[in-house]
Amino acid sequence: MPTSPTDPPRIIVAPTELLPLLQECLLECVHSAAEGVEQCGFDVEAYPDALARLDLIRALLDATGWGEHGDIDLSVHREALQDALSERLATERDMQASAEQDASEGGRQRASEYIGQLVTFMQEAGLVIPND
Amino acid sequence: MTDLGELLETLVQSLLYALMTVAVEFDVLDMEPGPYRVQVEKFEAIRAVLDAIEWGARGEIDVEAHRDVLQQVLADRLIAEHSLMQEQSDTAKDQREHSYACALTIESFMHENGLEIPQAGA
Numbered sequence: 165m166p167t168s169p170t171d172p173p174r175i176i177v178a179p180t181e182l183l184p185l186l187q188e189c190l191l192e193c194v195h196s197a198a199e200g201v202e203q204c205g206f207d208v209e210a211y212p213d214a215l216a217r218l219d220l221i222r223a224l225l226d227a228t229g230w231g232e233h234g235d236i237d238l239s240v241h242r243e244a245l246q247d248a249l250s251e252r253l254a255t256e257r258d259m260q261a262s263a264e265q266d267a268s269e270g271g272r273q274r275a276s277e278y279i280g281q282l283v284t285f286m287q288e289a290g291l292v293i294p295n296d
Numbered sequence: 297m298t299d300l301g302e303l304l305e306t307l308v309q310s311l312l313y314a315l316m317t318v319a320v321e322f323d324v325l326d327m328e329p330g331p332y333r334v335q336v337e338k339f340e341a342i343r344a345v346l347d348a349i350e351w352g353a354r355g356e357i358d359v360e361a362h363r364d365v366l367q368q369v370l371a372d373r374l375i376a377e378h379s380l381m382q383e384q385s386d387t388a389k390d391q392r393e394h395s396y397a398c399a400l401t402i403e404s405f406m407h408e409n410g411l412e413i414p415q416a417g418a
Contacts, residue, residue: 202319230329
């Protein structure tokens with residue numbers, strides 16, 4: 165099917181300066197997927213969903229050389245990327261709010277910077293930016 | 297293929313426990329690709345055994361293909377059962393008997409398949 169000029173790109177390349185943050189997002193997502201597995205306990209029926217999430221994020225990590233480069237095929241990894249970046253965005257928004265409450269200017273600035281980087285990249289990739 | 301017989305249920309529980317343990321260990325890892333990669337590989341090795349026995353629906357296994365994971369999870373489980381067998385209180389009688397039976401099943405399987413049986417108290 166032909167793509168229109170407004171279609172999101174199929175391949176997105178994360179800029180070099182975003183790679184450390186992207187790598188952290190992906191590793192945090194593995195951690196969070198592992199927590200999901202832990203919560204399955206001895207209920208065999210509960211495992212497929214938790215493992216599917218881990219598989220998605222593992223595939224994205226493999227595709228980026230575990231965060232070494234930022235070439236991402238969105239036709240394959242959109243869901244995992246959306247998951248990882250949304251989770252970190254929510255965390256940074258929380259950090260920003262608590263830094264404001266604690267009057268921590270350094271913390272607020274750092275969170276703002278990360279939020280800006282994440283939102284810009286998500287927009288470029290045509291991902292959904294969750295509401296604040 | 298080796299018939300798992302009475303070991304099947306114990307093996308599934310032991311593998312699930314091992315999966316949970318590996319999952320918990322993520323909490324103490326440095327946020328670096330190397331340690332995470334090793335941990336994910338541990339996770340996948342355990343999962344491969346669960347897949348091979350269809351998460352408890354299939355009562356046989358290729359021991360050679362999964363020897364390392366079987367050695368680890370069965371040895372760990374055996375040590376745990378040995379420990380439970382030492383519980384001396386009267387109320388733990390059923391637990392002692394259950395652990396004894398479980399340990400016997402595990403030891404038989406390990407012996408028959410050339411796995412190393414840990415010493416009691418290890």
